[in-house]
Amino acid sequence: MPNSRIADVLYDSETMLRLVDSELEELRDDPNDTALRGNHVGVLLAVMQRASSEIAQVLCTLHTSRETLEGVTLQEIQDSATKLCEVASATEVAATRMMDGLERAHALVDRLDEIDSRVGVGAGAGDSMIEAATTRAKMRDELFAVMGSLQFQDITSQQLGHVSQMLRDIERRLHATSSLLSGARGEAVIMSGEQVPTFSESASTHNTFERQAAADAIFWGCKPSRIPQ
Amino acid sequence: MRFLVVDDSATMRRIVVNSLQRVGFSDVVEASDGAEALEKVGTVDFVITDWNMPKVSGAELTRAIRARDETKLMPLIMVTARSVRDDILMAMEAGVDSYVVKPFTPQVLREKIDAVLATRAA
Numbered sequence: 001m002p003n004s005r006i007a008d009v010l011y012d013s014e015t016m017l018r019l020v021d022s023e024l025e026e027l028r029d030d031p032n033d034t035a036l037r038g039n040h041v042g043v044l045l046a047v048m049q050r051a052s053s054e055i056a057q058v059l060c061t062l063h064t065s066r067e068t069l070e071g072v073t074l075q076e077i078q079d080s081a082t083k084l085c086e087v088a089s090a091t092e093v094a095a096t097r098m099m100d101g102l103e104r105a106h107a108l109v110d111r112l113d114e115i116d117s118r119v120g121v122g123a124g125a126g127d128s129m130i131e132a133a134t135t136r137a138k139m140r141d142e143l144f145a146v147m148g149s150l151q152f153q154d155i156t157s158q159q160l161g162h163v164s165q166m167l168r169d170i171e172r173r174l175h176a177t178s179s180l181l182s183g184a185r186g187e188a189v190i191m192s193g194e195q196v197p198t199f200s201e202s203a204s205t206h207n208t209f210e211r212q213a214a215a216d217a218i219f220w221g222c223k224p225s226r227i228p229q
Numbered sequence: 230m231r232f233l234v235v236d237d238s239a240t241m242r243r244i245v246v247n248s249l250q251r252v253g254f255s256d257v258v259e260a261s262d263g264a265e266a267l268e269k270v271g272t273v274d275f276v277i278t279d280w281n282m283p284k285v286s287g288a289e290l291t292r293a294i295r296a297r298d299e300t301k302l303m304p305l306i307m308v309t310a311r312s313v314r315d316d317i318l319m320a321m322e323a324g325v326d327s328y329v330v331k332p333f334t335p336q337v338l339r340e341k342i343d344a345v346l347a348t349r350a351a
Contacts, residue, residue, distance in 0.1 A: 144251055144335070148335075152332070154240060154332075155310055198281040200309065200312075203331070208332055212329070212333070215317055218314055218317045
């Protein structure tokens with residue numbers, strides 16, 4: 001039942017109840033007129049039956065709407081909470097990896113200082129040169145790993161985009177329910193922050209190697225040759 | 230070999246560019262969306278694109294590149310957070326040569342580039 005129809009039914013029901021009230025008033029004014037009383041009672045019964053039927057329809061629709069709203073919205077709220085937990089976890093993991101990498105890089109700088117000191121006093125210059133080169137290469141690896149960890153920003157941004165869309169869906173449903181209860185006539189609703197989705201629901205920082213392997217299996221399993229002819 | 234890196238995230242573009250430099254490819258141009266990429270694609274030898282971008286998505290960009298005579302054979306890798314089967318099949322249908330799941334390592338990127346180039350050379 002559309003919102004406008006529900007509002008009409010509620011309006012009609014209210015009108016009928018006023019009619020019932022009016023009939024009861026008349027009955028009270030003429031308590032001894034049997035014929036008139038029978039007529040009023042007949043009208044009352046018909047009106048009350050119609051009102052009862054339409055109110056039952058409205059209640060049934062409200063019950064269905066509530067169940068739908070609860071079912072879908074609760075699931076979206078749970079999904080949103082799960083995604084937000086993933087974001088918090090990914091942020092923590094990335095921060096820890098970066099901190100670990102920077103601490104290792106710092107230790108490598110200390111190592112380079114030691115090598116410089118040794119070379120300064122003329123001890124084992126050849127070996128020190130090799131060790132210094134190896135240490136610098138390790139430091140580059142560490143710094144690059146820190147840079148790679150920054151990919152979490154792109155992933156969490158997509159996860160937050162997904163949560164944002166789910167919240168907009170919930171907002172839309174709550175607004176529709178609010179309109180239903182207030183009897184508003186289904187006017188166009190401008191929801192907050194509507195935009196083209198630029199996120200992936202499957203974005204994750206977890207199981208990177210497994211997901212790449214699965215992607216390779218699908219890609220190369222289905223691909224005889226992707227070179228356009 | 231000149232690469233075109235397409236991603237709406239400036240951070241990700243820098244990470245991809247640095248990854249390419251790390252594995253030996255230093256000639257790189259960038260585009261922040263599909264429209265800009267289509268303007269630059271004629272000047273490069275290899276495209277690495279994200280999927281989820283405003284205006285023109287990576288899949289649409291791939292189809293547009295494949296539709297042009299002058300770029301239809303352009304080596305192209307999709308680097309994306311999308312990793313479900315249907316997404317991968319859709320990317321293949323669009324015409325990507327390989328598929329890298331984010332977050333990635335420079336080594337994985339290098340393997341995919343080498344594989345694509347080897348397939349082209351065969």
